[in-house]
Every structure is written in C-alpha cells, then in structure tokens.
Amino acid sequence: MKAVCWYGKYDVRVENVPDPKILNPRDAIIRVTSTAICGSDLHLYDGVIPTMEKGDILGHEFMGEVVEVGSGVKNLKVGDRVVVPFTIACGRCFFCNRKLWSLCDNSNPNASMAAAAYGHSGSALFGYSHMFGGYAGGQAQYVRVPYADVGPFKVPDGLTDDQVLFLSDILPTGYMAAENCDIQPGDTVAVWGCGPVGQFAIQSAWWFGAERVIAIDHVPRRLAMARDYGKAEILNFDEVDIAERLIDMTGGLGPDRCIDAVGMEAHGHSADAIYDRVKQAMMLTTDRIHVLRQAIYCCRKGGTVSVPGVYGGVIEKMPFGSSFGKGLKLAMGQTHVHRYMQPLLEKIRGNGHPGFDPTYIITHRCR
Amino acid sequence: MRSLPGSQVDTAGSVHFKPLGKDRGTVVKVSLKYDPPGGKVGAAIAWLFGKGVEQQLDDDLRRFKSVMETGESPTIQGQSRGH
Numbered sequence: 001m002k003a004v005c006w007y008g009k010y011d012v013r014v015e016n017v018p019d020p021k022i023l024n025p026r027d028a029i030i031r032v033t034s035t036a037i038c039g040s041d042l043h044l045y046d047g048v049i050p051t052m053e054k055g056d057i058l059g060h061e062f063m064g065e066v067v068e069v070g071s072g073v074k075n076l077k078v079g080d081r082v083v084v085p086f087t088i089a090c091g092r093c094f095f096c097n098r099k100l101w102s103l104c105d106n107s108n109p110n111a112s113m114a115a116a117a118y119g120h121s122g123s124a125l126f127g128y129s130h131m132f133g134g135y136a137g138g139q140a141q142y143v144r145v146p147y148a149d150v151g152p153f154k155v156p157d158g159l160t161d162d163q164v165l166f167l168s169d170i171l172p173t174g175y176m177a178a179e180n181c182d183i184q185p186g187d188t189v190a191v192w193g194c195g196p197v198g199q200f201a202i203q204s205a206w207w208f209g210a211e212r213v214i215a216i217d218h219v220p221r222r223l224a225m226a227r228d229y230g231k232a233e234i235l236n237f238d239e240v241d242i243a244e245r246l247i248d249m250t251g252g253l254g255p256d257r258c259i260d261a262v263g264m265e266a267h268g269h270s271a272d273a274i275y276d277r278v279k280q281a282m283m284l285t286t287d288r289i290h291v292l293r294q295a296i297y298c299c300r301k302g303g304t305v306s307v308p309g310v311y312g313g314v315i316e317k318m319p320f321g322s323s324f325g326k327g328l329k330l331a332m333g334q335t336h337v338h339r340y341m342q343p344l345l346e347k348i349r350g351n352g353h354p355g356f357d358p359t360y361i362i363t364h365r366c367r
Numbered sequence: 368m369r370s371l372p373g374s375q376v377d378t379a380g381s382v383h384f385k386p387l388g389k390d391r392g393t394v395v396k397v398s399l400k401y402d403p404p405g406g407k408v409g410a411a412i413a414w415l416f417g418k419g420v421e422q423q424l425d426d427d428l429r430r431f432k433s434v435m436e437t438g439e440s441p442t443i444q445g446q447s448r449g450h
Contacts, residue, residue, distance in 0.1 A: 005449030015449040023446065024439045055449035072438060090437040094392060106433045109441040112425050124441065136446045144446060147437070 003057045003140035009047025020144035025072030028148030034161035035062040035138050038169055039195045040310045043265055051130040060086035060126040061168040062138025073148045082152035084145055085337035086169040088124040091150035102334035108133045153341045162359045163348055171358055172340035174200025177308035180331035181257035183208040188250050190214045192291045193261035194222035196361050197308055201259050202230035216242055229360045246298045254300035262291040263309025289315045296322050307332035377402045
C-alpha cells in the first residue's frame, strides 16, 4: 500500500509499504477513505519531536471501512464505516474505566520510556513517535487499529466523510478545551491560535454559553475564518498588542477563560530528548511558551487557562507567580476523544434542527 | 521461589498479590534476590546489572498487567513501515 512516511526534518515521502496485518486478537484493519493533517503533525515535520524513526508512518486523523477483524473483536464487522480516535485506549484499565481514555495504562508498548520522562505514561497515539507507542498512522491506504472493540466509532449513513472525519481529533479537542474552561454565563473567552483546533474551540465556547469570544492569530485567512464562521472578535498579534487590547476590550478585567490552542511551537520549538537517558538528556526550552505565558498574564483573576495545545518537554520562565497570585485554574491534556464522539455526532446530525457543519475548516485537499 | 539448579544466574524471590479494594485493582509486588554473574568483577558492576534487572522486571510487570486487564500485550512488532 502507499503511506506517508517520515524520514527526518522536513522530509516526508509517500512510499510503497507492506499492507498492515492483524497482530493481536483485538485488532482490526481499516481501509482509509479520508485522513487529515493535524497542527501537531507539523512538530513531526519540523523534526522537533524526539523518538521518531525513519520509515515511521504518519497520521492520526482518519476514518474508513473495516476490512478485517481479529478474533477478539465482536462488535465490528467487515464493511462497517468508522471514525477512529487518535488516542489508543484499551477500554479496561483504571483510566479507561473512568473515561480518561487518553491516559490509558495499557496501550503504549513503550510505556516505561514515557514514564521515565513524565512519571507515568499516557495512552499511545497513532503516528506520533515511539515514546507514544510507535504505532503506524493513518496517512495511508490501510491502518491496523488496536483495541478495535473500543476505539472505532460507527458512523451512520447520510453523513459524508468531510462531515465526520474531524471526530477523530480536532472537533473533540476544541470541545474539550472549551469544556475545561467551565464557562459561566457572561464570560469572555479568548482563544489563541486559529488553526483547526482553535476554530472548533471558538465554536465550542459558544456552545458552552460564552457571552463573547475573542480570537487571536496573525494569519489573515485564519482570522477571517474565526470572524466569519466562528463569529469571534479577532485580534492580529502582528498589528496590536494583545495584552493591551484584551484589557481594553474587557473593561480592565481580562478574559475570564483563556484557551491556548497553539502549543509548543508558538515560534518554533526546542525538543527535549526523552529516550532512555531522560535525566541527562532533557533540555530546557527557551521562550517557546509565549502563548501560554500571555494567556496566564492576560487572564482575569480567578479565571481559567485551558491548554489543548501540545507541549512535550520542560519549560523555562513559566509565570507561576502570576498563576498563583491570580488564583488561576490550569486545565490541560490530550483529548479524551472517545467521550465526545457521540455528543458531537449529535450536533452534526442536528436531530430536527440544522446540524453543525464542520466542513468550513477544510481549505486544501490532496489525493 | 528460586531459580533452577544450573541457571546462569541464581535468583530467589517472591510475588505478592494484594487487592486494593474500592475498584482500584490489585497490587503485584515482586521481590527478587539474585547473584550477579562474574564473581568480583561482576560485583563491581552489579549496580549496572541491577538496573537492567529492574528494567526487565518493570517491562515484565507492565506486560503482565496488560495481559490481565486487556487479554493481550500491546505491540507494534510486525507492523507496516517504510524502509
């Protein structure tokens, strides 16, 4: 089959590779009908995520048709159309039982490597380096999906791939970011980053009852999308001082809830080498938490900073004094995708009302 | 338990299972005593050897937990990749 493979910094290639096989009884093989590129894929492309190996297949946002099931999978059959969460969850551990799917104890075969870096390992991810399991990803014609009785989400007829593909990652991610804010009536929510996650965080902020949503970026097309589809007030950080404008726009209070949908590569990034020799190999990042810092600084006292943006390593100059002094709540983490797929499908379907159409997010297509 | 006579490394130890109650599972505690190979030279680098044994034990216990909880051990051996 053909697959998008990583070979180094700025070096990805479409290669002919072996078709995937069932390796464990709870596996299934999916024929991919649609797949997307995530903002976090850029960290892989930019060569700043450690523990990648040449030939690794990329991609963690995908959907398609079941073509084979392992002997342990009873709830899926060949021909089923499914969207697959990017986080791999076993469905049976302490964390999966509490619906903390992205913190699964069992899915990462390299859990001891991640635990050396982080204290404990979260779940494995598709196509996102060996520290997170090294699983072959979904920018390919076929994918092997482990714990296929837990992850793959069956999609009803009558919805196109475009409408449901984003249930795999970015729509739940934006949604969970807004949910983590604990938005109260009257709240102003500021969203840094108008990429796909930011766009869906903006939409989700309205769903959770925000009074105002302010979107921050510097790419004109992204700001226009946030304004036209997201109905957000927009700020271009190349043109205005964000801190000043946010204070001004909120009568001196600051936004009640701040969402960092940018993550570790706010202006590029420095990597932490986290493989086996963790304590020696960790490098301190410098000045890459610009957005996180600004969100903390700008947030009103007693507010919430919600971080769906991906961070990998150790940071410097974290304004923890500000966080403490203002009594902020910080909420963060990889998305518990499995939790949100059904409720978000309902929003897309509409159930008698006009459904939510996420397809505005699509700007480019490749075949 | 102890290792069989003629093993490369003599080991002895125990495994204890203790339920945690309140839906929190079972703790598995492994206690392992071993004589590192290589006599005096072996003893000098025994701490390094010990790190290896601890890592091996850690990996084995993770695999055991996976098999007990999920019925299988997570793997990517044999998966598709580019060359």
